[in-house]
Amino acid sequence: MTDDPTRPTSLPGVLTAPAATERDLWALAAGAALAAVLLSPVRHYFNGRDKAEEDSFPLSTYPMFSDHRKDRTRIPHVTGFTAEGERIVPHYSHFGAGGLNQVRKQVTRMVRQGRAVEVAQRYADALAVQGERPVPRGGGPGAVRRRRESGIVRVEVVRSRYFFDTYYAGNTTPQVETVHARADVGGTAVEVAETRTDPTQDPQGPPTGPMARSGLGNTPPAPIGQGNTPADYRTEHTVQAAPRIVRTPAQETAR
Secondary structure: OOOOOOOOOOOOOOOOOOOOOHHHHHHHHHHHHHHHHHHHHHHHHOOOOOHHHHOOOOOOOOOOOHHHOOOEEEEEEEEEEEOOOOEEOOOHHHOOOOOHHHHHHHHHHHHHOOOHHHHHHHHHHHHHHHHOOOOOOOOOHHHHHHHHHOOEEEEEEEEEEEEHHHHHOOOOOOOEEEEEEEEEOOOOOEEEEEEEEOOOOOOOOOOOOHHHHOOOOOOOOOOOOOOOOHHHOEEEEEEEOOOOOOOOHHHHHHO
């Protein structure tokens, strides 16, 4: 120990920490400011305001960027129809293994390459083979799906446009849908060029979407339809192309 008043008192064998410098104080202040900025979005949970109105990038809590997305999307996919016209999306495994995202990318690529007929044929053949097996009675997801798919009599390869606000409000009917290929289950796929529109939806988007919020004067659409049947559509510019037969490897072997 020391009696020098200009030096800090310390115990024998213990090192004395150096005094904080101005640089240390600036670093501490910067760290505290950064922590405050990172935690600032939490205030929206406690100030009584609508978090959806206050939350935004970069000081955002989940979901980030959601208010700045486009209000619509176009999706190439396969849809099935029952004899009554009900729309049922067949499981992706009818096209191939590898998972949903891989099948989705393959279907999208083939539609862009003009091979939609092959996609329709593969789904039609797979559903026909599944239909030859007994329909399960269990309550599991697979059994429920197979019972639902047993009613599919026709598949179509389509490119559909959806408005997010309309879709998540409960109307899952596409606003515009282009049919590229069609096949009856167990039949032969043909190439078609057909456009369907849902007359209940405004082509500019729903009045609750970004177009309306931007003040560009979106007009409210007609009341949303109740079902997803062909009656919900207005078909226009229908062109029936010459049938193009696509044989599967199994059919070629049988020959």
